[in-house]
Amino acid sequence: xxxxxxxxxxxxxxxxxxxxxxxxxxxxxxxxxxxxxxxxxxxxxxxxxxxxxxxxxxxxxxxxxxxxxxxxxxxxxxxxxxxxxxxxxxxxxxxxxxxxxxxxxxxxxxxxxxxxxxxxxxxxxxxxxxxxxxxxxxxxxxxxxxxxxxxxxxxxxxxxxxxxxxxxxxxxxxxxxxxxxxxxxxxxxxxxxxxxxxxxxxxxxxxxxxxxxxxxxxxxxxxxxxxxxxxxxxxxxxxxxxxxxxxxxxxxxxxxxxxxxxxxxxxxxxxxxxxxxxxxxxxxxxxxxxxxxxxxxxxxxxxxxxxxxxxxxxxxxxxxxxxxxxxxxxxxxxxxxxxxxxxxxxxxxxxxxxxxxxxxxxxxxxxxxxxxxxxxxxxxxxxxxxxxxxxxxxxxxxxxxxxxxxxxxxxxxxxxxxxxxxxxxxxxxxxxxxxxxxxxxxxxxxxxxxxxxxxxxxxxxxxxxxxxxxxxxxx
Amino acid sequence: xxxxxxxxxxxxxxxxxxxxxxxxxxxxxxxxxxxxxxxxxxxxxxxxxxxxxxxxxxxxxxxxxxxxxxxxxxxxxxxxxxxxxxxxxxxxxxxxxxxxxxxxxxxxxxxxxxxxxxxxxxxxxxxxxxx
Numbered sequence: 001x002x003x004x005x006x007x008x009x010x011x012x013x014x015x016x017x018x019x020x021x022x023x024x025x026x027x028x029x030x031x032x033x034x035x036x037x038x039x040x041x042x043x044x045x046x047x048x049x050x051x052x053x054x055x056x057x058x059x060x061x062x063x064x065x066x067x068x069x070x071x072x073x074x075x076x077x078x079x080x081x082x083x084x085x086x087x088x089x090x091x092x093x094x095x096x097x098x099x100x101x102x103x104x105x106x107x108x109x110x111x112x113x114x115x116x117x118x119x120x121x122x123x124x125x126x127x128x129x130x131x132x133x134x135x136x137x138x139x140x141x142x143x144x145x146x147x148x149x150x151x152x153x154x155x156x157x158x159x160x161x162x163x164x165x166x167x168x169x170x171x172x173x174x175x176x177x178x179x180x181x182x183x184x185x186x187x188x189x190x191x192x193x194x195x196x197x198x199x200x201x202x203x204x205x206x207x208x209x210x211x212x213x214x215x216x217x218x219x220x221x222x223x224x225x226x227x228x229x230x231x232x233x234x235x236x237x238x239x240x241x242x243x244x245x246x247x248x249x250x251x252x253x254x255x256x257x258x259x260x261x262x263x264x265x266x267x268x269x270x271x272x273x274x275x276x277x278x279x280x281x282x283x284x285x286x287x288x289x290x291x292x293x294x295x296x297x298x299x300x301x302x303x304x305x306x307x308x309x310x311x312x313x314x315x316x317x318x319x320x321x322x323x324x325x326x327x328x329x330x331x332x333x334x335x336x337x338x339x340x341x342x343x344x345x346x347x348x349x350x351x352x353x354x355x356x357x358x359x360x361x362x363x364x365x366x367x368x369x370x371x372x373x374x375x376x377x378x379x380x381x382x383x384x385x386x387x388x389x390x391x392x393x394x395x396x397x398x399x400x401x402x403x404x405x406x407x408x409x410x411x412x413x414x415x416x417x418x419x420x421x422x423x424x425x426x427x428x429x430x431x432x433x434x435x436x437x438x439x440x441x442x443x444x445x446x447x448x449x450x451x452x453x454x455x456x457x458x459x460x461x462x463x464x465x466x467x468x469x470x471x472x473x474x475x
Numbered sequence: 476x477x478x479x480x481x482x483x484x485x486x487x488x489x490x491x492x493x494x495x496x497x498x499x500x501x502x503x504x505x506x507x508x509x510x511x512x513x514x515x516x517x518x519x520x521x522x523x524x525x526x527x528x529x530x531x532x533x534x535x536x537x538x539x540x541x542x543x544x545x546x547x548x549x550x551x552x553x554x555x556x557x558x559x560x561x562x563x564x565x566x567x568x569x570x571x572x573x574x575x576x577x578x579x580x581x582x583x584x585x586x587x588x589x590x591x592x593x594x595x596x597x598x599x600x601x602x603x604x605x606x
Contacts, residue, residue: 394584395523395603404521408601428554429601431584437523437605474519 020276020283027275032268033099033142038212038234039083046075054285086143086189086213098139112154112179113249117242119156120219120228123163129223130163131173131203133186134252136215140175143213147172147186154181163221173206173218189213199225200236207231217252219245292327293370295320298335298361300377304344309381311344312420312455319356322371329366337364342377349382349422382420386459389430390414391450393467397436405440407470415450416459423455432465443470501544501564505536506589508602512572522602526582532574533587533600540566546597548573549588552581577604 034040053068080087116132123130133140148169152158154176162184163170172185188206196205199222207218211231218231228239230248239245297318302311319340323330339362342354356372363369391410399405415430432448447464509517509532510524517534524531533548543565550558550573560573573587587600 390599390601392584392586392601393522393603395605396582398606399523399525401525404519405523406521408522426554428551429584429586469522 016283020280023283024272024276024279027279028272029100031271031275035215039079039086042075042079042083046072046079049075098141112176113246113253115154115156116159116176116219117245117249119159120221120245121242122156122160123221124226124228126164127223127226128160128163128221129170129203130159130219130221131188131207132159132219133173133175133188133210134217134219134249135175135177136217136252140210140214140216143189143210144173144175145187147175147183150174150181150184152181154179173210188218196236204229204231204236208234208236211235217249291324292330293322293324294330295322296333296335296338297321298338298340300356301339301341302344302379303341304381305347308347308383309349310384310420310455312380312382312423313378314380315378316374317377319377320371320373321361321369322373323363323367324370325367329364333364333367338362342379344379344381346381351378351380353378380420382422384418385421385424386416386418387424387427388414389417389424389427391465392429392431393448394431394434394451395437396434397438399437400441402474403441404472404474405437405469406472409468411466411468412460412462415462415465417452417456418459419453419456423453427453432467435467440469440471445469501540502538503535503589503597504538504568505534505570506598506600507534508532508587508600509534515570517572524577524602524604525606526577526579526604528577530574530576531585531602531604532572533589534570534572535562535589535598536568536570537564538568540564540569542566545592546571547588547590547592549590550575551586551588553583579606582606 030043031040034043049068049072053065053072056064056068116134120130120132133144150158158181159174162174162181169185173188174184175182175186189209189212190202190205191208191212193205193208196208200208201222201224203220203222207220207229208231210216210218212234215233220229220231220236221227222229228245229236230239230245232248232252239248298321300314300317300319302314304311321338321340340356340360341362342356342360344352344354346352354377356375356377358369358372361369361372390413393408393410395405410432417424417427417430431451433451435446435448445466445468448467449464450458450462452458505517507517507520508524509521510519510528510530512518512532512534517532520534533550535546535548537546543563546562546564548558548560548562549556550560558573558575562571562573563569564571582604584603585601587602589597589600591597
């Protein structure tokens with residue numbers, strides 16, 4: 001497990017970290033923009049579908065995975081088409097900061113609640129229609145239109161005067177924010193629900209409509225019946241006394257503005273961490289999870305128990321492994337990360353065949369073997385002996401026509417060679433490395449290395465031999 | 476059995492063995508690899524020959540030959556026996572030679588083992604064929 005983590009984390013670059021952070025921020029912004037709206041709920045559903053798709057892909061449920069992929073694609077179109085108005089509302093916001101970086105934690109202060117509640121029930125008694133919007137965490141600006149900027153402190157008199165007058169503002173909604181009446185005469189989106197009671201008029205539809213697309217609370221006072229209704233989270237219900245309204249508003253706004261603000265920041269920080277974790281998870285699934293294939297030529301390591309015999313040759317001594325696993329891990333591993341070993345149990349000289357299976361191969365975690373080629377190797381075992389062999393100079397090149405090399409003395413003339421018995425039996429001479437004759441024109445002495453088979457070694461620590469030669473001119 | 480008897484028997488066996496061994500004995504005086512044999516004498520003896528020489532001779536001169544016998548000139552190219560030539564020796568002194576033809580493909584290290592008719596190695600000559 002540690003090895004896997006090492007491999008995974010050692011391959012992460014600054015670019016990868018940037019990739020994760022950018023996408024985490026995008027996800028965080030989606031949360032900030034859409035939380036409390038119907039789009040957010042649809043996006044949650046989409047995420048769940050995606051998780052199901054990845055899970056079915058991971059577990060090898062091919063058909064389920066394909067169907068999930070199809071559903072996700074269709075769902076994306078449905079969300080874009082179904083929530084086009086809300087999306088347009090968000091994208092058409094006047095302040096670019098609302099989309100990219102601003103987190104709005106502005107709302108009505110608790111000290112104003114009393115005025116609002118009193119006003120609502122005062123209007124209710126007088127059967128004066130009213131629509132009061134109290135935003136939640138998110139701005140309502142993307143979802144509303146029109147309106148006149150008021151930016152005045154909340155007071156019962158002012159609210160009543162807005163709704164009781166026959167002026168142009170009385171038909172719209174007012175937005176209460178930061179202890180102020182921000183706007184009046186605001187047009188809210190209408191709910192398209194068809195199962196609303198008949199006595200709900202346009203004002204109720206507007207209240208419900210806004211609550212469907214964002215986390216705002218909307219108080220609606222019926223002009224005809226004088227009832228007070230609250231729309232929040234896509235639901236609308238009637239309120240009968242000021243205590244209930246007080247309770248709901250307190251719940252919506254929190255105990256105090258300050259504590260609410262702190263809570264919001266903690267909540268956003270928590271969401272930011274969650275976004276980071278989700279994106280990291282998805283990123284790892286995508287990058288580490290994508291399977292790929294690779295071929296590696298891995299040398300065979302022979303482990304022998306017996307000291308009676310030695311390994312003379314292994315044929316082949318390189319095995320081609322076709323591997324599958326996460327692309328990034330496959331890209332980062334080399335033949336050094338793979339151990340391919342064969343335990344030799346035989347103790348007598350001879351040639352033996354050994355099968356190479358997965359048991360012989362130690363792979364990094366997460367990597368699987370698809371093919372072993374060849375899957376059988378031939379190992380030749382032999383006893384190790386020593387043989388005294390003469391040394392001969394291996395002359396090469398083009399001998400000048402006018403000279404003769406009449407005599408050669410090699411020192412030492414013979415060397416003890418240690419190696420497999422069978423091989424040594426077939427050898428009767430140890431040759432030197434090639435010595436060129438092209439430039440020889442007089443007698444001399446040179447040092448030359450010996451050319452040995454890789455399985456052979458010299459008993460004496462002799463690296464070179466001295467070659468003394470006598471040159472004569474042709475008569 | 477007396478101690479003298481052991482000595483007598485051992486001496487008899489030793490004499491018989493000596494006589495047997497002596498029957499095949501001869502002394503190698505000269506062994507050379509050369510390019511030519513002129514008037515029974517080796518010419519241009521060397522340890523490195525150009526393949527353009529076309530022929531290589533192995534000349535051997537024996538002395539103290541007790542009776543007619545045989546020797547072999549065994550030609551090895553890179554430890555592989557390529558020619559085994561049987562040559563007659565006649566008392567008391569005898570010079571004999573063997574010859575092989577060489578081509579470009581014969582470039583490399585060679586050796587000639589001079590062995591008696593029982594396969595005992597008498598002498599080894601080493602040389603190379605070059606371009």
